[in-house]
Amino acid sequence: MSTLETENLFCAYNGETVLYDINLRIEPGRFICLLGPNGSGKTTLMRAFCRIIKPVKGVVKLDRRSIQEYHAREVAQKIALVSQSNRLAWPFTVHQIVNMGRFPHRGWVSPLSHEDHSKVEEAIRVTGLWEHRNRIIHTLSGGEAQRAMIARALAQSPRILLLDEPVAHLDLKYKVAVLDLVKKLAVEGLGVVVSLHDLNLAAMYADTMVLLSRGRVYAVGGPRTILTKKNLEAVYETEVVIKENPENGKPLISPVSRWKVSPLKLNMPQ
Amino acid sequence: MARIPFPITLVTLVLILGLILVFSLGLGPVRISPYRVMGALLSRIPGMEEMFGVESSIKTIVWDFRLARALLATLTGAALAVSGVAFQGLFRNPLAEPFVIGASSGAALGATVAIVLRLSLSFGGFRPVPLAAFTGAMIAVGMVYIISQTGSGTPPAVALLLAGTALSSLFSAAVSLIMALSDRDLHQIFFWILGSLGGKSWPQLWAMLPYVLTSFILMGIITRPLDIMSFGEEAAQGMGLSVRNARFIIVVSASLATSAAVASTGIIGFVGLLAPHTARLIIGPVHRRLMPTAALLGAILLVAADNLARTVLAPMELPVGVLTAILGAPFFLYLLRSRQSVLGGE
Numbered sequence: 259m260s261t262l263e264t265e266n267l268f269c270a271y272n273g274e275t276v277l278y279d280i281n282l283r284i285e286p287g288r289f290i291c292l293l294g295p296n297g298s299g300k301t302t303l304m305r306a307f308c309r310i311i312k313p314v315k316g317v318v319k320l321d322r323r324s325i326q327e328y329h330a331r332e333v334a335q336k337i338a339l340v341s342q343s344n345r346l347a348w349p350f351t352v353h354q355i356v357n358m359g360r361f362p363h364r365g366w367v368s369p370l371s372h373e374d375h376s377k378v379e380e381a382i383r384v385t386g387l388w389e390h391r392n393r394i395i396h397t398l399s400g401g402e403a404q405r406a407m408i409a410r411a412l413a414q415s416p417r418i419l420l421l422d423e424p425v426a427h428l429d430l431k432y433k434v435a436v437l438d439l440v441k442k443l444a445v446e447g448l449g450v451v452v453s454l455h456d457l458n459l460a461a462m463y464a465d466t467m468v469l470l471s472r473g474r475v476y477a478v479g480g481p482r483t484i485l486t487k488k489n490l491e492a493v494y495e496t497e498v499v500i501k502e503n504p505e506n507g508k509p510l511i512s513p514v515s516r517w518k519v520s521p522l523k524l525n526m527p528q
Numbered sequence: 529m530a531r532i533p534f535p536i537t538l539v540t541l542v543l544i545l546g547l548i549l550v551f552s553l554g555l556g557p558v559r560i561s562p563y564r565v566m567g568a569l570l571s572r573i574p575g576m577e578e579m580f581g582v583e584s585s586i587k588t589i590v591w592d593f594r595l596a597r598a599l600l601a602t603l604t605g606a607a608l609a610v611s612g613v614a615f616q617g618l619f620r621n622p623l624a625e626p627f628v629i630g631a632s633s634g635a636a637l638g639a640t641v642a643i644v645l646r647l648s649l650s651f652g653g654f655r656p657v658p659l660a661a662f663t664g665a666m667i668a669v670g671m672v673y674i675i676s677q678t679g680s681g682t683p684p685a686v687a688l689l690l691a692g693t694a695l696s697s698l699f700s701a702a703v704s705l706i707m708a709l710s711d712r713d714l715h716q717i718f719f720w721i722l723g724s725l726g727g728k729s730w731p732q733l734w735a736m737l738p739y740v741l742t743s744f745i746l747m748g749i750i751t752r753p754l755d756i757m758s759f760g761e762e763a764a765q766g767m768g769l770s771v772r773n774a775r776f777i778i779v780v781s782a783s784l785a786t787s788a789a790v791a792s793t794g795i796i797g798f799v800g801l802l803a804p805h806t807a808r809l810i811i812g813p814v815h816r817r818l819m820p821t822a823a824l825l826g827a828i829l830l831v832a833a834d835n836l837a838r839t840v841l842a843p844m845e846l847p848v849g850v851l852t853a854i855l856g857a858p859f860f861l862y863l864l865r866s867r868q869s870v871l872g873g874e
Contacts, residue, residue, distance in 0.1 A: 308766045334768025341766065347620035347758040348813035358755055362768035366752055414767070 259286040260336050260417035262307060262449065266316035269299075269306050275314070276302050277473045284418055284451055289444040291460040292453040293484070294470030295494055300453040301342065303470070304422045307451065308339045334362035338411035339420040344403070346395060352406045353391040356381050359413025381412040385439065401432025408439065418449040426455065437463050461485055461508040469493055485509040534817045537810060541824035548828055549602065552835050553594045557843065560586055569595075596729040601834045601848075602827040603733070603740050604725075604793050605803070607785040609826025610747045612800025613807075613819055614782035615669075617754035618775065619676075619688055622805065622863055626786040627797035629692035630668045633699035635783075635790035638664025640703045640717055644710045655735045661787035662739065668695055669779050721794045724847035725834050732792040739788035744823075746781030750774065751815035758813070796849040798856020799826050805863070 262284040269277040277299045284290060284307075292300045305311045306318055309325050318325040325333060338359070346355070359381065360374040370378075382391050385405040395403055404424055411419055421440065425433040433456070441463050444450040454460045460467060460481070467484040469476045471493045477484050490498045490511065497514040532540075553569075554560040560568070567580025568590040608626060615624040615631070626632045642660035672695060676687040707717050753774035756764045761771045789796065803826035804818070811821045830848065833855070837846040 305762070305766075310762055310765050330765065330770045331768040334766065339763070339766040341763050344759070344763070347617070347760075348808070350755075350758070350813055354755075354812070354814055358759075358767065361752065361756055364752075366749055 259447065260321050260449070261285055262337065262418050263319050264306070264316065265319065267306060267313050267318060268315035269302050269311055270314045271302075271311075275473065277306065277313075280316070280475055282468060282475065282478070284449045286417065286449045287444060287447045288449060288465045289441055289463055290449075290451045290466045290468060291464035292451060292468050292470060293457065293460055294476070297472075298470040298493075299473040300470055301422055302473075304339060304341070304420050304451070304453065307418075307420055308337045309333045310339075331362045331365065334414055334416075336416055337418045337420065338414040338416035340404075340407045340411050340422065340424060342422045342426070344407050349394045349396055351392050351394055352382065352387055352398070352409070353378070355395060355406055356391075356409045356413045359410040362414055377415055378413050381409040384412060385409040399432075401428050401435060404428060404432070404436055405439070408436070412443075416448070418451070419443065421450070421452045423453055423455065425459065433459060457485060457490070457509075457511045458503075461503070461510070462506065481508055485511060531812060532810065534811060534821075537817075537821060538824070541821065541828065545602070545824055545828050545831070548831050548835070549598050552598045552601075552831050553590055555835055555838060556589070556594065558586075558589055560590065565590060593729070596733045597725050597834075598831060600728050600733050600736070600792060601725055601831045603736060604789045604796065605799055605826040605828070605830025606823040607736075607740050607743065607789040607826075608796060608799035608830070609803035609807075609822040610744070610819055611782040611785035611789075612804045612826075613815065613822050614747065614750065614754065614778050614785070615800070616804060617757055617815065618673075618778045618782070620758060620760065621688055623689060623801070623860065625798065625800040625860075626665075626782070626789075627696075627795065627800065628860070629672050629688065630695035630699065631665045631672075631783060631786045632790050632795045632797070633696040633703075634668025635661035635665040635787040636721055636795055637699040637702050638662065638667075638787070639791050640706050640721075643717055643720075644706055644713050658735055658739050658787055658791035661791040662783055664699070665783035665787040665790070666779065668699065669783055671695055673779070722847040722849060724845070724849065725793055725837075726845050726847070728793065736788040736792040739784050739791075743781045743784035743788065746777055746784070747819055750778050750781060751819050754778065754815040755813075794847075794849065796830070796852050798852050798860060799830055801860055801863070802826075802852075802856050803829055805859075 264280045264282050267277060267280040268275060280303065292303065294300055302311065306313055309328070309330065312326065320328065320333065320336060356378050357370065360370055360378060364370060364374060382388055385408055387402065387405055387409055390398060390402060395406055398406065408421070408424070424440070425436050428436065437459060440450055440452060464481055466478065467481055468478050469484050469489060476493055477489055485500065487498060487500055497516070499512050499514055501510045503510040550562050550565050553565045554562055564580070564582050564586055567582040568587045570576050571580065571582060571587055572591070611626045611631070615626060615629060616622055618624070619629070638660040639657050642657045672688065672691045675691040703721065707714050753769055756767055756769045757774065759767065765771050804822045807818050807822035807825050811817045833851045834848045837848040837851050840846065
């Protein structure tokens with residue numbers, strides 16, 4: 259089991275600071291949701307977590323050691339990222355893509371071992387893609403393609419799985435299918451960090467929520483303490499109503515529009 | 529789509545290459561039957577000198593005049609094909625090709641400078657002209673890479689093609705300028721730059737060999753990184769690839785292959801486009817299988833093109849680059865048209 263933590267983390271792009279003083283701890287077996295408006299720093303934080311960008315100040319620590327001290331492959335053996343855009347340059351099949359997940363364990367030239375192949379097969383089966391394994395990724399539906407990317411990440415045998423907006427373009431069925439899968443992985447002991455725009459989905463799945471606002475952590479806690487009218491209206495700058503989901507008692511959120519149809523205009527000529 | 533198994537593909541392509549080479553060695557002012565070509569080839573093996581009863585004049589023609597050229601076409605075709613694969617993988621773009629992105633012109637400029645200055649430093653088997661060509665190709669690729677970068681992510685194809693075209697023009701202009709200023713070497717540079725295998729023999733073959741072999745070894749190492757890079761550089765970094773190292777070795781190996789080809793045969797365009805794409809259709813995009821398949825197809829393509837170049841207007845000989853352009857340029861336009869989406873990048 260691995261833990262990932264940040265200490266006073268600051269990140270910047272071209273001199274412009276986008277993350278300020280982030281102190282977080284990712285523990286195994288927890289489903290952590292990153293929430294916050296566009297540009298609040300969710301993606302940047304994901305990138306910093308897996309060493310794609312280097313912090314300007316502070317550290318990201320993997321098992322109490324700065325992530326910068328690890329080799330790229332050592333990091334990828336423990337942390338896997340599924341990023342937002344997954345456009346592949348060439349028409350690989352699902353199987354070929356999931357094979358690539360073994361790269362951190364095999365490196366540039368050594369051939370895949372028996373163990374590698376069984377990990378790959380397991381990842382494909384867990385994500386329910388076995389019958390699609392020889393299909394070309396571009397011919398799959400959005401939900402299947404997203405699951406293929408998750409399968410590739412799982413083939414890395416990570417301790418921590420980072421998913422950046424994994425369900426953004428999926429319909430309801432696949433949103434639930436993908437997040438159910440991720441929840442199952444968390445319950446089985448993986449540390450999971452998912453950024454989501456959909457607050458209701460987040461409420462359904464998250465153990466812990468991290469609400470980001472303009473590059474800062476605005477609040478951390480369980481769904482009930484984070485998804486309050488006060489927090490959301492402050493961070494999203496939009497009026498919301500919050501009710502209780504009769505199904506599971508979790509908060510149910512809807513934005514409120516102040517645009518009103520004048521009653522007079524509804525008198526349409528017959 | 530069901531694919532032909534990889535070993536069968538390789539064996540088939542090797543056989544086709546062998547056949548076309550034997551056929552190629554028989555072509556020319558003196559026609560030689562495939563049987564006698566084989567006899568002449570095998571006659572160098574100790575103990576088989578007289579086995580096939582081939583006249584010594586035929587042996588001389590095959591060994592001293594035709595074999596080196598055929599092997600040169602083989603290696604050049606393979607080198608152009610693998611550098612096409614590597615550039616396409618590096619830029620994540622199906623249109624990248626040593627000629628299109630300016631690597632060939634960079635190599636040509638380097639070689640021209642070396643010829644005019646009569647450079648003579650060489651490191652072991654690494655002769656000065658290919659070495660200068662390699663430097664030129666590296667500079668060209670580095671410049672295209674830097675210019676076409678748009679912050680992060682994949683360079684849009686438009687940026688890549690425009691940068692390549694602009695640099696190509698610049699380098700070609702520099703070559704023309706050097707040619708104009710040094711009429712002493714005009715003839716030599718002119719004939720070499722046309723992209724022809726005519727008059728090429730063992731010295732050119734030995735000069736390119738160390739470069740080609742080095743690049744082939746490097747190409748073998750970078751196949752898996754090229755797979756990972758198809759996710760984009762950032763995602764590749766997240767998957768544990770140290771992108772900086774991979775990028776560097778890819779650029780070095782592709783530049784080595786390009787410059788080896790350019791230094792010995794001039795600028796031959798579009799082989800690096802035709803061979804990799806045909807190979808992808810046959811064997812799929814996984815680079816471990818794609819690389820050797822493309823190399824063999826490139827070799828077959830160039831040997832066949834050279835056969836045509838020697839025979840269509842015989843006794844006159846066409847530069848083989850003319851033929852590959854006639855085949856390749858329409859294919860390039862077709863790719864451009866059918867893959868409109870790649871033009872905008874991401």
